[in-house]
Amino acid sequence: MARTVGIGHQNFEKIRLKNNFYIDKTHFIKEWWESDDEVTLITRPRRFGKTLNMSMLEQFFSVKYADRGDLFEGLSVWKDIKYRKLQGTYPVIFISFAGIKENSFVEARKSICRIVEEQYNKYDFLLKQNLLNEKETQYYEQVSTDMSDSTASVSLRTLSDFLSRYYEKKVLLLLDEYDTPMQEAYVNGYWDEMTGFIRSLFHSAFKTNPYLERAVMTGITRVSKESVFSDLNNLEVVTTTSNKYEDAFGFTEGEVFAALEEFGLSHRIKEVKQWYDGFTFGRIPDIYNPWSIINYLDKKEEGLYWVNTSSNSLVGKLLRESNSDIKRTFEHLLEGGKLVAEIDEQIIYEQLGQDEQAIWGLLLASGYLKVSQYETVTDEYGGWKKEYTLKLTNFEVKVMFRNMIRRWFSCVDSDYNDFIKALLLGDIDAMNDYMNGVSQSVFSYFDTGKNPSRKEPERFYHGFVLGLMVELRGRYVLTSNRESGFGRYDVLLEPLNPKDDAIILEFKVFQPKKEKNLEDTVEAALKQIEDMKYDAGLLARGITKEHIRKYGFAFCGNKVLIGEQL
Incomplete structure (x- = not known):
């Protein structure tokens, strides 16, 4: 009988206790432990089992899960006596930055500090063990969502110190989705502030931490060393092209079958x-x-x-x-x-x-x-x-x-769809009406960047062609002949149904030094179609001239004029 498929479970213990569908990845535990790397960064795309594997590592090594070998019975790691003895024997700090998706640095910083504070709260029994001196106790109580930068920067290293003293063993530090705050910082415009804060936190936690046994970080991207890892020369980076742990994340074809x-x-x-x-x-x-x-x-x-x-x-x-x-x-x-x-x-x-x-x-x-x-x-x-x-x-x-x-064209969905219909019907007047509606509305949507300019609208052309590819798939094969020169782009639409006409589009930008108006630009586009014999391939495939329609598109800013060769 097939096991129950549980959607969204990322906690190893839950999956094992409920006997949900699970593919055994516990060989990763042995492979990682025997590699003996001090700090490992593993990058994989989202939803590839990173969080589940980190949960598995925590529950295998953490002293909180001592005597919980039942979670691993029947799995590959439990076949090795050495690893049975290793289970549940280390203090483990396991945190995740997956939820750090705030729009501002102030709120993102608070969220990171709150995550650290939650870890301190989990171990507040340390305050009652006569383990900490007066200053250390004061520091412990300063850890909060509003703690200073200096307190935050050493917070994970200091907690490692306290735990290693209590358990008389160095700490394992697991950080899941380490790069989420940085992606959000890039998108929302507070990159420099966030990387500065993260850099100091990582330096003390992963580089200058004498209480650290080993660490694993996971994420989607390998953020550049200059951004957050400038001093971390003990980092083993495992990307998608690395041979390490190549089958530990994701399902192999044999496992899927x-x-x-x-x-x-x-x-x-x-x-x-x-x-x-x-x-x-x-x-x-x-x-x-x-x-x-x-x-x-x-x-x-x-x-x-x-x-x-x-x-x-x-x-x-x-x-x-x-x-x-x-x-x-x-x-x-x-x-x-x-x-x-x-x-x-x-x-x-x-x-x-x-x-x-x-x-x-x-x-x-x-x-x-x-x-x-x-x-x-x-x-x-x-x-x-x-x-x-x-x-x-x-x-x-x-x-x-x-x-x-x-x-991309949803803001002018009606105009865009109507343009496609007019193109297929060969209605040149409707094509002009609808195309100008499209360009007026979405031109700036494509023409962006540090130096946007309506005099250089290639971004719009190519976004428009991508739209044609999507909307006409299944009815036409779209190919393009890219010519050198400013603003030119040729599109050939070859019909899959012999009853449909083939279509050639030539895009040209109005050049005031050569042309008086957009009508001249249209004529230049149509002339280029003829001079360059863009229909030669279609004719060679048996499509007659009567079934090949040719259009010149002239652009001046967001104004468009379309002409047809009669």
């Missing part, structure tokens, strides 16, 4: 693989996101499970406001193409707005892109660099991005 068999769903393997396969950690491909698989086992139908557990606001903002090169590359990825890039797995948040590689690095760390291969190559200076070949992770991710792009 066994789960489908347990729940009588073996006949759905092909469907599950199409939707949810695709993550790669270290040397192991075909890793599946646990959240999607657990929801599939429960609901027995495909759906957007993992991608809908977050607003994806940062990713959406970066792509929407990105330059035309990034949007072009993203069009290629949505079409099933690949991206070859040099990726630095350290995320430098300050560069996300202007560094293309930083954006791809964030998408890789967040799980939206996967590494299909990477190699070390020689650069132009005789050094070496790592080049990654990246693709969209799986069908679930592709659908999520399609929905995101559709929402």
Whole structure:
């Protein structure tokens, strides 16, 4: 009989006591302990079992769970006598920053201090043990949501000191979702304040802490060393491309297929693989996101499970406001193409707005892109660099991005949909009316950044083309021929139904030195379609000239004029 699928459980004890569906990852305990690394940072995308594994570590090692070996009976770690003796023998501090999502530094700082205060409250029996001197007792009572920076910075190290004295053993420190406050700080504009506060806290807790036995931090991203880890030279960083712990987070394909068999769903393997396969950690491909698989086992139908557990606001903002090169590359990825890039797995948040590689690095760390291969190559200076070949992770991710792009036009949903209908019908007057409505409303939505300019509207063009790709999928194959030169972008729509016309679109920006008005720009666009023989491929595939429609789009700021070749 199949076990009960419990949605949303992140506490190891609860899952074990209720005999909920669980895939044994206790080999991670042995692998981590035997690595003997002092401070380990493990990055994985959200909903990949990070919190559950941290709960498992706490309940295996913590003295609070002494004599609770029943939680681990029947699991791989319990087969080793050495580890049976190790269970429940260390003081453990386990905290999570997952809930730090405030809009201001003041409130975020209070939330972090409150989390530390809660840890002190858990161990307030220390105040009654004649363990602390008068000054230490005074310090203990100063720990609160409003404590000073100096008190906060050493709070975790000081608690480690008190616990190691009481238990006569150094402390294990577990910090889950360490980078959530920093992501929120970047989005909400208090990055410098937050990183300064976190840096001092981490320095005393993880670097200059003589009472620390070992520590584990988890998060989505590897924040750059300069931001918060500047003095942490004892840090072992394990990213998605590292070989360590490669099967400890996420489900392997063998584990997924066994789960489908347990729940009588073996006949759905092909469907599950199409939707949810695709993550790669270290040397192991075909890793599946646990959240999607657990929801599939429960609901027995495909759906957007993992991608809908977050607003994806940062990713959406970066792509929407990105330059035309990034949007072009993203069009290629949505079409099933690949991206070859040099990726630095350290995320430098300050560069996300202007560094293309930083954006791809964030998408890789967040799980939206996967590494299909990477190699070390020689650069132009005789050094070496790592080049990654990246693709969209799986069908679930592709659908999520399609929905995101559709929402970009939600503010003018009616106009945009009406434009698509007019385009398909060949109604040039309606196309002009609706396209001007679209551009007036959403131009600034795409034309953003540090130096936005209505004279450089490529951001809008490429966002618009991404929208075409999404709305017309299943009816047309969209391809693009990207020409050099300012503001030009060619789109070919090849019909899947032979009864539909093929469509060629040429975008051009009004150039006052060459053209008198937008009508001249339209004529230049239509002439380019003819001169460059953009219809040659369509004609070669048997589509007649009578079934190829050609349109020139002329842009001047957010004004648009569309003309058709008759």
